[in-house]
Amino acid sequence: MADDDTTAPSRRALLGWGGAGLALGAAAAGGAAAVTRVRDRSVPVADSGAAVPFHGPHQAGIATPVQDRLHFASFDVKTGDRAELARLLKEWTRAAERLTTGREVGEGAYGGLPEAPPDDTGEALGLKPSRLTLTVGFGPSLFDGRFGLADRRPAALTELPSFPGDNLDRARSGGDLCVQACADDPQVAVHAIRNLARIGFGRVAVRWSQLGFGKTSSTTPDAQTPRNLFGFKDGTRNIAGTDAAALDEHVWVSPKDGPAWLAGGSYLVARRIRMNVETWDRTPLQEQEDIFGRDKGEGAPVGRAKEHDEPFLPAMKPESHVRLAHPDSNAGARMLRRGYSFTDGTDGLGRLDAGLFFLAYQRDVRTGFLPVQTRLARHDGLNEYIQHVGSALFAVPPGVRGTDDWWGRALFA
Secondary structure (H helix, E strand, O other): OOOOOOOOOOHHHHOOHHHHHHHHHHHHHHOOHHHHOOOOOOOOOOOOOOOOOOOOOOOOOOOOOOOOEEEEEEEEEOOOOHHHHHHHHHHHHHHHHHHOOOOOOOOOOOOOOOOOOOOOOOOOOOOOOOOOEEEEEEOHHHHOOOOOOHHHOOOOOOOOOOOOOOOOOHHHOOOOEEEEEEEOOHHHHHHHHHHHHHHOEOOEEEEEEEEEEEEOOOOOOOOOOOEOOOOOEOOOOOOOOOOHHHHHHHOOOOOOOOOHHHOOOEEEEEEEEEEOHHHHOOOOHHHHHHHHOEOOOOOOEOOOOOOOOOOOHHHOOOOOHHHHHOHHHOOOOOOEEOOEEEEEEEOOOOOEEEEEEEEEEEOOOOOOHHHHHHHHHHHOHHHHOEEEEEEEEEEEOOOOOOOOOOOOHHHHO
């Protein structure tokens, strides 16, 4: 079937998501019949305004005010068919349009043919959108030649180097595609990833995933900065989602940066950072504060009174985290951070497997994350208490402009 075929039969005939996904595409372009055959599913479950707009020049989930919960998934592409990959991205886009407004995927979770599995898994029935955002990215490995995209790979989309102290698990690193689901309800975020993975069955497979809670960064700096699992505020100077000038300078890829298909997008660095909380919990308070360069109560920089007071870097120890990560120590480099805490059981040695799932968006990783992390990996006093165990880099395409657009359309044009 051609990519632009809008006459696809429904799931009633095909008994599978492939048919429902194509029918949904037709509904989005030309009418609601395919969506409402069984019963009207076009009205969002939520009766409040708790939905984040999906369409726009940039993908939601970057400058959007940070939600409380995260489910992040990295995927390997299993199909070798370029047209099939493009078709999957179209189906994912149509599903995301519905999920982010609290609606069910395809023809819903019940009421269809008893002989066929429903299109939606159903665990979010009755739940509000909870500010769900879905953000898609493309990893360096997607441009390895399988899909004829090698000559469209951005120069900045290279495999991240191994930094001093890294102990990376390959099973928790990399990936062809990623989806970041953020919401205020964890079940809404998990439901979204589960249904996108289900839609992609046979074409993509989950490589690794990460649940997150307790946002550790904020894109609304006027609010109180969240705390990480060490009990400290970090990222006080994060870029505000309303600061258009800073976003243009540090986050959004400019048309002059190249390639053209990525203009309006960004680069995402994801790092799973294990925090040795048991060792930290036995560290004296003064040493903790010296390592961060902030007091633990207010979050004020050394020698200052309030969290947002301008830090005086020479007053901090040379190995303090704030001093090393500050833009003034890194030629003005800034990133938009959206990190989350995690706890994933134990490590088998009686210690919590806990830490920070670091997410940072930037205009160019070569002038953003790379120089900052190189400095931190060599000198940061925190290195005694943390270890980077997972790593990935993705190019995040611009937003979906309307119902005829889809994630990555310009890349495949």
